[in-house]
Amino acid sequence: MRAALRIPKLVVYVAGLVPAAWTFYLGLQDRLGPEPIKALEQELGLWSLRFLLLCLLISPLRRAGVDLLRYRRALGLLAFYYAALHLSAYVALDHGFDWTAIGRDILKRPYVTIGMAAFVILVPLAATSNNAAIRRLGAAAWARLHRLVYVAAILAAAHFLLIVKSWPAEPLLYAAATIALLAARALPAARRARTASAS
Amino acid sequence: MLIRHSPDIAPSEITPRSLYLRRREFLAGFGAGLAFAGAAQAAALAAARSAFSTNEPKTPRADVLAYNNFYEFGGRKSDPADNAHTLTTEPWTVRIDGLVAKPADYRLEDLIKPLALEERVYRMRCVEGWSMVIPWIGAPLSEILKRVEPLGSAKYVAFETLVRPEEMPGQKGLLQLLPWPYVEGLRLDEALHPLTILATGLYGETLPNQNGAPLRLVVPWKYGFKGIKSIVRISLTETQPKTSWNIQNPREYGFYSNVNPNVDHPRWSQATERRIGEGGLFAKRRPTLMYNGYADQVASLYSGMDLERYF
Ligand code: HEM
Numbered sequence: 001m002r003a004a005l006r007i008p009k010l011v012v013y014v015a016g017l018v019p020a021a022w023t024f025y026l027g028l029q030d031r032l033g034p035e036p037i038k039a040l041e042q043e044l045g046l047w048s049l050r051f052l053l054l055c056l057l058i059s060p061l062r063r064a065g066v067d068l069l070r071y072r073r074a075l076g077l078l079a080f081y082y083a084a085l086h087l088s089a090y091v092a093l094d095h096g097f098d099w100t101a102i103g104r105d106i107l108k109r110p111y112v113t114i115g116m117a118a119f120v121i122l123v124p125l126a127a128t129s130n131n132a133a134i135r136r137l138g139a140a141a142w143a144r145l146h147r148l149v150y151v152a153a154i155l156a157a158a159h160f161l162l163i164v165k166s167w168p169a170e171p172l173l174y175a176a177a178t179i180a181l182l183a184a185r186a187l188p189a190a191r192r193a194r195t196a197s198a199s
Numbered sequence: 200m201l202i203r204h205s206p207d208i209a210p211s212e213i214t215p216r217s218l219y220l221r222r223r224e225f226l227a228g229f230g231a232g233l234a235f236a237g238a239a240q241a242a243a244l245a246a247a248r249s250a251f252s253t254n255e256p257k258t259p260r261a262d263v264l265a266y267n268n269f270y271e272f273g274g275r276k277s278d279p280a281d282n283a284h285t286l287t288t289e290p291w292t293v294r295i296d297g298l299v300a301k302p303a304d305y306r307l308e309d310l311i312k313p314l315a316l317e318e319r320v321y322r323m324r325c326v327e328g329w330s331m332v333i334p335w336i337g338a339p340l341s342e343i344l345k346r347v348e349p350l351g352s353a354k355y356v357a358f359e360t361l362v363r364p365e366e367m368p369g370q371k372g373l374l375q376l377l378p379w380p381y382v383e384g385l386r387l388d389e390a391l392h393p394l395t396i397l398a399t400g401l402y403g404e405t406l407p408n409q410n411g412a413p414l415r416l417v418v419p420w421k422y423g424f425k426g427i428k429s430i431v432r433i434s435l436t437e438t439q440p441k442t443s444w445n446i447q448n449p450r451e452y453g454f455y456s457n458v459n460p461n462v463d464h465p466r467w468s469q470a471t472e473r474r475i476g477e478g479g480l481f482a483k484r485r486p487t488l489m490y491n492g493y494a495d496q497v498a499s500l501y502s503g504m505d506l507e508r509y510f
Binding site: 035104109167169 | 266270481
């Protein structure tokens with residue numbers, strides 16, 4: 001485990017951005033299948049959700065004795081970067097900067113509204129993911145603010161479920177993972193609260 | 200020793216540009232050919248080109264064969280191409296029953312033999328917002344319906360797809376995406392319309408399994424899911440038949456499902472579409488046309504109807 005803990009954070013950032021670069025490269029080579037724009041958009045959205053969930057995995061892992069806390073900021077920021085790339089693909093490639101169509105989509109289509117809400121939540125979290133912001137806000141206020149990541153994760157999982165026709169496995173599995181990770185924090189917290197009030 | 204390129208041969212002379220530009224299609228076609236070698240062999244089909252054909256550029260054959268919704272073989276677009284080779288299409292019978300004078304179980308060969316096959320290059324618009332241009336081979340459904348002699352009371356035509364979980368992996372397991380059999384339906388006048396065909400092939404060959412072998416419906420002014428695949432039963436009915444996507448989600452999928460840029464799917468816009476095989480990462484959407492561009496031929500079928508209500 002010690003070896004894993006010594007991976008420099010920069011490596012996490014660089015490795016984390018490889019899927020985006022690789023997918024974009026495949027797109028330029030016309031190797032993303034019959035609907036390359038959709039494939040790129042979906043891949044970026046999926047990686048955003050994956051990093052979001054990895055971020056939520058850090059605390060339960062710590063309780064299980066694996067401390068990867070020093071990578072949590074990187075994972076959270078990667079989730080934000082991918083959400084921003086996903087949104088950019090949507091605006092620039094999917095809709096060619098057709099702001100009327102985009103505006104209508106955001107207002108009228110619940111899954112887009114929800115995706116947008118998730119993104120809007122991630123913006124202040126990303127903006128305060130640095131030591132200066134923690135100092136400025138104070139640790140308690142900062143921690144309270146960053147609890148919004150749970151809301152973002154729920155919205156992101158719902159966003160995925162609302163896109164598909166019928167009930168395919170993949171979005172259901174991501175939704176289940178989201179619920180499991182949230183439960184993994186809520187249950188111990190509730191138990192702590194109960195023992196605290198009992199004593 | 201230096202080997203130098205002869206300066207008077209331009210690279211473009213070595214491979215004709217048109218062929219070079221189609222190299223992926225060629226390679227993919229070759230690969231698909233190999234893949235089929237083990238399964239039922241695609242056979243050449245001769246057909247005269249119909250005047251109903253569009254002159255728009257056809258979607259590359261490789262894309263037509265690789266990008267399919269055929270949930271009997273799985274939910275991903277690539278699943279039908281990966282899984283449908285297990286389907287056996289010989290022998291094949293089609294039951295034609297209900298309100299007809301000559302109900303029977305017809306062997307596919309007997310059903311097809313009297314038909315003069317035509318090539319119909321049609322636009323195909325998927326409800327998901329993408330489209331293709333596909334050279335189908337088939338014959339008007341009306342030819343077959345006339346032979347079985349619909350009774351005066353018949354008002355609708357119902358269709359049914361094969362149920363065979365041993366060969367259709369999407370029909371077994373925990374997460375099944377639709378109730379089986381897949382069912383579809385048309386009003387009788389829609390079914391008798393000259394644009395409506397039963398297809399037995401595409402791109403000059405018998406239908407690949409993933410495209411609905413051996414017999415499928417093509418109704419070019421309706422969303423693609425109305426084009427039911429691997430048909431085993433055609434029934435004439437007096438009442439409007441049930442249709443699979445309408446059963447699955449009545450709010451989102453209506454019986455008619457005519458292509459209409461002005462009536463959105465509840466979750467996404469239908470105003471534009473993406474033509475498959477057109478322009479890679481930076482391709483533009485194109486506007487979706489009323490009745491998928493077949494308004495001149497079919498709009499009269501729906502005159503006076505509230506298309507928001509009968510979507
Ligand atoms: C934290 C923010 C977000 C996350 C985690 C996220 C995640 C996802 C995921 C997982 C998918 C499905 C990928 C797949 O089908 O494999 C998706 C699809 C999609 N997202 Fe997002 N999303 C976010 C924000 C947004 C925003 C802000 C928009 C637009 C305003 C948006 C628009 C879309 C669209 C249009 C699709 C469907 C793409 C398609 O299938 O054509 N998303 N997103």
